[in-house]
Amino acid sequence: MLYDVIIIGGGPAACAAAVYTARKKLKTLLIAESFGGQSIVSDDIQNWIGEPHIAGFDLAKKLEGHVRAFPDMVEIHSPEKAVKVSGISCEEGRPCDYAVETDRGNTYQGKAVILAAGARRRKLGVPGEEKFEGKGVAYCSTCDAALFADKKVAVVGGGNAGLEAAIDLFPYASEVYVMEFGESPKGDPVTLEEIKQNPKLKGIIVNAQTLEVVGDTFVAGIKYKDRKTNEEKMLAVDGVFIEIGSVPNSEFVKGLVDLDTFGQVIIDSKHASTSQPGIFAAGDITDDPYKQNNISAGDAVKAALSAYAYILQRQKTSPAAEK
Ligand SMILES: Cc1cc2nc3c(=O)[nH]c(=O)nc-3n(C[C@H](O)[C@H](O)[C@H](O)COP(=O)(O)OP(=O)(O)OC[C@H]3O[C@@H](n4cnc5c(N)ncnc54)[C@H](O)[C@@H]3O)c2cc1C
Numbered sequence: 001m002l003y004d005v006i007i008i009g010g011g012p013a014a015c016a017a018a019v020y021t022a023r024k025k026l027k028t029l030l031i032a033e034s035f036g037g038q039s040i041v042s043d044d045i046q047n048w049i050g051e052p053h054i055a056g057f058d059l060a061k062k063l064e065g066h067v068r069a070f071p072d073m074v075e076i077h078s079p080e081k082a083v084k085v086s087g088i089s090c091e092e093g094r095p096c097d098y099a100v101e102t103d104r105g106n107t108y109q110g111k112a113v114i115l116a117a118g119a120r121r122r123k124l125g126v127p128g129e130e131k132f133e134g135k136g137v138a139y140c141s142t143c144d145a146a147l148f149a150d151k152k153v154a155v156v157g158g159g160n161a162g163l164e165a166a167i168d169l170f171p172y173a174s175e176v177y178v179m180e181f182g183e184s185p186k187g188d189p190v191t192l193e194e195i196k197q198n199p200k201l202k203g204i205i206v207n208a209q210t211l212e213v214v215g216d217t218f219v220a221g222i223k224y225k226d227r228k229t230n231e232e233k234m235l236a237v238d239g240v241f242i243e244i245g246s247v248p249n250s251e252f253v254k255g256l257v258d259l260d261t262f263g264q265v266i267i268d269s270k271h272a273s274t275s276q277p278g279i280f281a282a283g284d285i286t287d288d289p290y291k292q293n294n295i296s297a298g299d300a301v302k303a304a305l306s307a308y309a310y311i312l313q314r315q316k317t318s319p320a321a322e323k
Pocket of ligand 1: 008009010011012013014023032033034035037038039040041042044045046047080081082083117118119120121138140141142143144201229249252282283284285291292293294296317
């Protein structure tokens with residue numbers, strides 16, 4: 001069977017795309033490793049428009065429920081993970097179809113593909129990080145800063161994300177520390193100056209190699225090594241924000257669409273199109289600078305509408321390709 005659109009992902013981007021392709025009557029296959037996306041772990045999402053407060057888990061259920069409201073148009077394969085996308089039947093004068101191979105050994109074919117597989121947070125990989133995730137260890141300051149009211153917080157990462165996390169935390173936390181692996185923070189000088197002016201910034205600790213997040217039920221501190229002196233030190237904090245970047249889930253389209261140096265899919269933000277005709281992308285998998293639920297959903301709507309326009313155009317210009 002040749003689907004009109006294959007959507008890869010199960011977060012806000014994929015679900016928004018599926019709702020729109022369904023309403024355009026495109027025969028859609030959605031392949032999702034899981035539903036909900038990265039913010040599923042958040043206890044309290046306060047910026048999903050229309051919901052002043054919603055738990056990540058509840059948002060995930062709503063997103064999945066919305067996609068499942070179109071059983072005639074959207075076939076859902078979950079849990080299933082795309083492992084490779086390739087162009088097929090790309091003969092002269094005819095648009096490519098695409099084959100999506102999955103971890104279950106299945107291969108599906110579609111006229112268009114929407115990449116919405118998001119990203120995963122880059123982890124420190126130290127003891128305690130996983131144990132205390134959601135119990136003082138956090139990865140999204142825009143989302144979770146308000147949960148650290150009157151708490152002492154360390155931000156690991158002195159790049160722009162780390163400095164901006166400090167700015168997000170100032171209105172809430174009682175004390176903020178920025179810990180940088182290198183000799184000096186890598187973020188913009190202007191942002192650095194801005195955070196230095198804030199009395200809640202109690203220190204920028206450089207040459208700091210995080211060794212462990214410690215605590216009992218909740219985070220109680222962060223153990224690190226001073227890379228200059230090799231001395232092991234402990235900073236007592238209630239929270240640790242890890243802001244060392246994210247890794248896009250784009251491995252399965254490497255070589256097919258253009259990626260930037262971080263592995264993000266490069267898109268034309270007007271149409272959510274990629275370098276490969278018929279392949280669109282939205283959300284955290286892309287090089288869009290802002291990584292948020294609403295943005296992922298909104299950009300995915302563009303991807304879905306662009307896929308619809310692409311398929312209409314394909315029908316007009318290459319009717320032989322339509323089976
Ligand atoms: C802890 C945390 C809290 C956050 N809180 C907020 C918040 O309060 N507000 C906000 O606006 N933003 C928040 N964010 C950011 C927000 O979660 C992301 O911007 C958003 O989830 C991106 O959506 P997405 O659909 O592009 O990708 P993702 O959310 O990353 O979803 C990707 C989906 O694709 C699936 N997938 C991955 N690879 C494959 C594959 N190969 N095949 C099939 N499926 C695959 C995954 O299982 C997942 O379901 C938070 C982020 C984190 C980490």
